[in-house]
Amino acid sequence: MDHTAYDAQAEHYDLLTAPMWSVLAPLLSTALRGLDPRHGPAADIGAGSGRGTALLARLHPHLEVIAVEPSASLRTALFTRVGGDVDLSRRVTVLADTAAGAVLPPRLSAVLLANAVSELSPRHRRDLWRTAAQRLAPGAPLVVNLGVPGGEPQTVVRVGRREYRNTGEAEPGEPGTVRWTITTEVRDGDTVVQRVVSRHVSWRLTTAELCRELAAAGFGVRRTGVVVVART
Template sequence: MTEYHDPYQRSGRYLDIMIAGWWEHHGATVAEALRELPAGPVVDAGAGGGHGTRLIARTLPDTPILAVEPSPVLSAVLLSRVADDPDLRPRVTVHGDDLLAARLPERIGGMIMSNLIGHFSPHERDRLWEDLAPRLAPGAFVLVNLPPPTEPAHVERAAMSEIHVGDRTYLGWAAAEPAGDERLSWHMTYETREGDRVVSTDDVHYDWWTVSEDSLRAETAPHRLTVVPHGPAEAGLYKILRES
């Protein structure tokens, strides 16, 4: 097995608090989709520190959840949150595997893939759709978002988050450049400040495979899957369902 390279080895300590804004903004739209799922276990793929896991649990209070997160840093946050919550502890199972290596149930009631798809190459996504298609129960779907840009493009450096915790402030900036067909190279800077003093700075680079709506439709169709937009266009959310 290929050794897992954790793109969040250095940025993981910032990611959980900085991704919270996405869930605050789009959580209601995700929950609306969750309420349409049939009975059965729901997979939170790329669960991070558990924002989506907790949303699934609140929205579907009787549903078992499989939370898959391969980053050791983020998985530690996720497991601690699950273990510390008497509602989550008996029905959330945490897998520290990559989604392509995780042992999923033969039948699933649905899956959330939030801010994850760009970590998989076109070949890996083809393997993923092939594996998921027969597992989806009738009426089940994969809910995926396609973060912009959905094609390689220059992204000007911009502030993405500013979080205040105690006496410290955590800031993040992001920029990107095309790195070939369908790929971006993201450049992230994370900074911790206490007053006017810079406590620490971390610069992180990682590659991201861009996926457009058209390419998502084209790559899922051979697996008899269909793509349906969900919610406002700015959310970039899509349901991937088995053809009836």
């Protein structure tokens, strides 16, 4: 994974993922309900701009969260969200690591991968499932989503006088991968005042394949739409 792949998108990333999170956040909150902070911190793997991190912290007032994000540009937004909130800055620790390189606490109350699993190669996924199975408290959830219900190919958000449009196009890449071209346009009326094109590669993964991988790592798996919950 090229961890600079999000650099071009970083300026508008949090803004343009907000509509998706309005749909996804309630689903993830339901899947994570009942986690026990006495079992240890929760880990947000691929935390991005920190929306999942904040969601985890809101679930329980005493929950510590470890936010793992390898992209320096996305960590800028993550630190802005965490550092601008007194409560989050007390309870969230940010690790500038990959899922494979992060040193997690020996016991965890939950693991969340929100919109992040397709960034991991099959080998790195298997390593993460094995680590999670070893460190999650009995019955603690590993929550992963693949996609968002009703997700649109184009996202449009208005801020003040300007409109922000984000469009993603996918095509097959090397075996097992997808090549994405993300185009962001900033419009003032009918005039495009800024246009940013970025490209990155993700790994192809179906929900059925994800469930099989988790079961092979020793998890019991429950699927609800696009959200998969695995417990030891």
